[in-house]
Amino acid sequence: MPEIKVTPLGAGQDVGRSCILVSIAGKNVMLDCGMHMGYNDDRRFPDFSYITQNGRLTDFLDCVIISHFHLDHCGALPYFSEMVGYDGPIYMTHPTKAICPILLEDYRKITVDKKGETNFFTSQMIKDCMKKVVAVHLHQTVQVDDELEIKAYYAGHVLGAAMFQIKVGSESVVYTGDYNMTPDRHLGAAWIDKCRPDLLISESTYATTIRDSKRCRERDFLKKVHESVERGGKVLIPVFALGRAQELCILLETFWERMNLKAPIYFSMGLTEKANHYYKLFITWTNQKIRKTFVQRNMFEFKHIKAFDRAFADNPGPMVVFATPGMLHAGQSLQIFRKWAGNEKNMVIMPGYCVQGTVGHKILSGQRKLEMEGRQILEVKMQVEYMSFSAHADAKGIMQLIRQAEPRSVLLVHGEAKKMEFLKQKIEQEFHVNCYMPANGETITLFTSPNIPVDISLGLLKRESAIGLVPDSKKPKLMHGTLIMKDNSFRLVSPEQALKELGLGEHQLRFTCRVHIQDPRKEHEMVLRVYNHLKGVLKDYSVQHLPDGSIMVESILIQATAQSEDQGTKVLLVSWTYQDEELGSYLTSLLKKGLPPTTA
């Protein structure tokens, strides 16, 4: 039985990283290659020894697919490709390819330069890794090799995030990565067609949540900003160069307009070239509808939002500043933070996850005394808030996606099976599919029944369709032929053709049966009697009385033989080929029942 195997790499119940191995029709694919952000040692990397105990992984994997740029999905990629060893193709979308190396480099800097760790990938390794990347477009079918093809679908979630369909022949698997089913301001909702994969693999981290509406989360953000500004405080919002920041800017801009607020809002551009580059990337990634929104407003043409100058940080009075980088680990945002941290009227709003070791992570963990360079202690009196705007699918979203894709089975990763039985039952009952929940390190094997396409020879098709009534397009039609399996191809041909190809002669089997008929009259009278009888009974068949005295029913021959010993008994010989077995047997039993009495 053909099978699909799925193994989420990792150990125990830890949820921190994504790295899933899929084996489909003999092809091995690795889905995502994430770093576990909670560990400081080798446990942060997936255990690739599962794939092979020794040597490079190129021979064992047909390709690697990365769903989006979050570090828990791509953080281990350079380690995997350069330190463990993999030279095959790595697929991801264009924005992911552009943004991944930035985040990886940032992460490397924090881990190596700031924390002084050693067993980590280098800048060169990141560059070498990215050289192996093949960027794909949405809905573009990419042939990895003769048999394996992949296709990316829009996933929402973050810029460049995609869901991937992996197909070999008629077997397919869809991997969702992280996605959301409710649209954002600048990102739409995930979408997939009714591709009916054998298996849908989905993250289940948020499957057991019911999410507060986007608007209420935005409302919370506005409230916090407003309250701070009202009391004369300064609000710092560390952001990554593009994406969520855009949305927050539009939100604040409109709010300021409506409430007629006067406090200045600044946006610190950081590295301008990079920002512009992402901006362009962003525009081509989304569709017409989104594009229009941004064409009308250049990122730096807000009415209330101005470009930041570092001198402004010392201005008195309330203000709001968006500054990079997002985790407060260096640059502008950290500088501003240091100036404002001592005043309890001020506020910092962290809009995303922060890597361990960064100032952002420390203050989110509750640390209020930070050791900065030169052993200086910084006391953090400003309010620290966290705002999660990241979009994930909840239970409702997962159900929606399953409804869209119509998979035959569902597999949920990163959930604790005991705590997800309700969801499993829900999915199984609503969609009548199997729902699997492997633990990390556990392999699930699915059996599929793929359709096997077979070429039928034209001659055979014509011949078969000529027999019998006009075929009903809605009903399966039974055909007879010979199946030849040769060199990975399947063909259906006529038996004669098959014999010819095999160089065999055709043998004919002919059966002859003797039927005794009680009839004292002459032979030819009896034959006539038989003929009339059969003609009357077998109305749908061709019954012929041949000039030589024999009867033909279709291709079955009935002859009267020479006299038997008994004058009153005549003998009929019924003769048919193997192909006419059914009719032949039927005729024989019919004749054995005897002939109807003749009218005088």
Place this chain on the structure above:
Amino acid sequence: AVGGLGAAGLAREGEERFCHVTPWPLGGARWAGMAAESAEDWLLESLRLYNDLHVFELQEPTRVIEWIGEKSVCVAGYENSRRNEILQLLLPQKLYVKEKQGLCPERDFKVERGGFSDRPVYSLRHVPDTSLLVTSGPPDSSLQVWQLAAEDTDVIKCASTIPTGNDSKKPWTKIATTLARTPCVLHGSRVNNVQITEIESKKNIYTAASSISDEVSSLEFLDCNTLLACCVNGQLCLADVRQPQSPLGDASIPWALSGEQWCMGVSPGVQGSDVNAPAIARLSSGGQLTLTDLRNISKLLKSARCKVSAASPSTEFLCVSWAPVLDGCLAVSGFNGTVHIYDTRSWPVSGEEAEPLFSHKGHILSGMDNGGGFPLVTTHAWHPWKSRMLLSAASDGSLHVWDWAESHKNS
């Protein structure tokens, strides 16, 4: 110029199936539509009106919100034609921590447990200090008992069924629970079939000795020995469980308003020591609110008229409840898509229309795409200790958690 939070009005374009974008807040091309505008306005207004606001969308609407302890609530579906879910939801951390515990970033409910019910759930009660739930609903009058806690699974399982012996043609059974030595449930659909049944043994430990066949709209335990029933016609019936065969008291209705249907809410404080506050509030389908003292249930203490534009088409969802913390405050819902808070201490005596202290309009105005219907609030519940916080659910599946700002009058 960009109007409102919805950015530019974008005309719908041909099918460029690149990514599926449903413009916020409504689907389709209604960026600049009226509904979008009012949703925006309301959200901005909400900054002033509420300290806290959460808007959730359940997959199926619920008409029950029952607290399990102080951190979780149970909700359940009431569809007739398909399987319904019973969900135990853990509140977002911010809403149940008492001391400020640093950052509580998540604003989401967590589905702790879930179960499947073949019948619609019209009434759901938790048996205090146990892991048992009791539900009732059509097609018959029996009760279903559910088991919440299990070590190895998060599925809420149906543990048993309690037949009530009532004719199934009668209205669905109302239920009430209380803290008692052995878990038991008070149930009944008419005054003469009110009983208390022990859950484990299914034995009846109290049966109302009454000839009154009036339909019951609300049932409550005042304490583990005293029960109170409110009839659909407004009549209140009181009984002491320790005196079996004691008739369910007959209280006359001096101000009987025919044609209206009534339900009641009992102050949780009555189980404590404060005997001065009026304990019983009754709400009619016409919007009448009456207050009655426990010590003299045939006398009306105060009454007022709710500020509703039309009488409720049915009493299905009428709901009145006392605030656990704010003295003298009542919440009323079931007439339309709003929840009203009234301060009974400031009512005029004569029964005129009272001005609500606050009106929650979120179910109508928060802009959920409901295909244009008008949601009806199906139930509400007060937070046990956050004085101005409530949960409310509506027929469109919305579930709100809100905490209105003090001394802000609704405009």
